[in-house]
Amino acid sequence: MKNTILSEKDAKLIEKAIIQYGRILSIHNLAAIFNELYTDNSAHNRINQLVNAGWLRRIKQGLYLIVDSLSARSQNDISLYVIANSLVSESYITLSHALNYHQMFDQYDKTITSITVKNSKKYNFDNHIYNFSKVKKDMYFGFIEKREGGKIIKIAEAEKALIDYLYLDASFGSASLVFEKIRDHHLELDLNKLQTYAVRSGFTILRKIGFILDALNLNSEQVFNIIKGNRGSSYFTADSKLFNAKWRIYYDDRIIR
Secondary structure, X not given: OOOOOOOHHHHHHHHHHHHHHOOEEEHHHHHHHHOOOOOHHHHHHHHHHHHHHOOEEEEEOOEEEEOOOOOXXXXXXXXXXXXXXXXXXXXXXXXXXXXXXXXXXXXXXXXXXEEEOOXXXXXXXXXXXXXXXXXXXXXXXXXXXXXXXXXXXXXXXXXXXXXXXXXXXXXXHHHHHHHHHHHHHOOXXXXXXXXXXXXXXXXXXXXXXXXXXHHOOOOOHHXXXXXXXXXXXXXXXXXXXXXXXXXXXXXXXXXXX
16 A cells, blocks of 8 residues: 655745745756755655656656645646646637637647647646647737736637638538637627737638628628738539638538527
């Protein structure tokens, strides 16, 4: 049976680690704290013992979560946002979890999608998938910063999360979802900002947003002033066959039903 009793010595070190770094910290941060009372080898061994006892949990190699109580060994008491931003610091959370943050999405999703300018990666931790999608630097914008759990988290604005859906996933499902969210939340959304972000995201995204706004009888003048005169064309999805001449986009009429 594992010894799960935390000594007074270790309890003080853990408390100091939380105060100094928060509950998610690197092995280097842990070692710096434990080296105050242990030699290098002893500190390394003690950290491993605390991992085995459940007081420390590896999120990924070199990154740990401090468990406040062994009666709560999951991450339920710490934000998914904090974990995501700790996994890849140069990233922001987007798609469903960003819309959920802005109260525009009420479904529970096991996958937390983030955008990064670093390499695409995927991590599994505590029955959640943390998916990091690499984008060009021009698309790394449109997020806010908030302090949570002693950490700064970065999360997409609602308008940018909708743009990211169209940018990352050219499927019918994403197109339909964006149409639905703009339809249901256009009074809360900043439609000028949405169009500005569409312009920054390239002609394909611009055409998609303009087409959706027109379908909802919302003002699309800002994006149309950019697109008019351009003779290129885009596809909403690979299966789109109907053509809209104003926006020069092939679409599936199920998107706007």
